[in-house]
Amino acid sequence: MEILKFLHSYLAYLVVITVALASINSLIGLITKKEFGAKDFRVALFGLIFTHTQVLIGIIFFVLANDFSETPMGEIMKSSALRLKNVEHPMLMLIAVILLTIGYSKHKNMRTSASKFKILTITYTLALVAILAMIPWHIWLG
Numbered sequence: 818m819e820i821l822k823f824l825h826s827y828l829a830y831l832v833v834i835t836v837a838l839a840s841i842n843s844l845i846g847l848i849t850k851k852e853f854g855a856k857d858f859r860v861a862l863f864g865l866i867f868t869h870t871q872v873l874i875g876i877i878f879f880v881l882a883n884d885f886s887e888t889p890m891g892e893i894m895k896s897s898a899l900r901l902k903n904v905e906h907p908m909l910m911l912i913a914v915i916l917l918t919i920g921y922s923k924h925k926n927m928r929t930s931a932s933k934f935k936i937l938t939i940t941y942t943l944a945l946v947a948i949l950a951m952i953p954w955h956i957w958l959g
């Protein structure tokens with residue numbers, strides 16, 4: 818349990834850094850009308866891989882922590898702290914990884930550099946907003 822908490826806490830840095838880098842890189846590529854290259858592909862892929870791994874660890878952590886066995890759903894929904902931990906954080910993080918997966922797989926089938934940068938900018942930036950909004954900052958850095 819402690820090891821999962823440790824991994825989930827530290828992998829979060831890599832997730833935030835790589836997804837932010839990939840979002841900014843795609844936006845710069847779009848604005849400067851750059852040719853989409855191997856570096857652009859790699860930064861998007863790293864963001865995707867770290868986030869997928871993080872979500873997987875998060876799900877295992879969540880299942881083992883299992884607040885639902887002790888607290889009724891009504892109580893969880895009434896408390897903003899419990900709701901954040903058990904409902905909002907997992908759901909928004911899942912939506913974030915779905916957005917990244919859609920952007921990444923769609924960009925692979927696109928032909929022009931501009932369309933690749935555009936889909937990655939939209940999906941990765943939305944995912945980044947969801948991730949930043951749902952990080953429990955007071956627990957993470959507190």
Ligand code: HEM
Nearest residue numbers: 826829832868871872875876879902907910911952956957
């Ligand atoms: C992009 C994906 C995710 C990121 C960046 C992320 C990030 C974080 C961070 C930074 C913390 C605080 C860790 C600490 O104690 O220092 C945390 C806690 C937690 N996360 Fe995630 N998480 C993600 C996905 C998920 C998912 C999908 C689940 C469950 C299905 C989940 C379940 C949890 C749980 C149960 C906690 C403990 C909260 C607490 O101790 O109050 N996470 N997460």
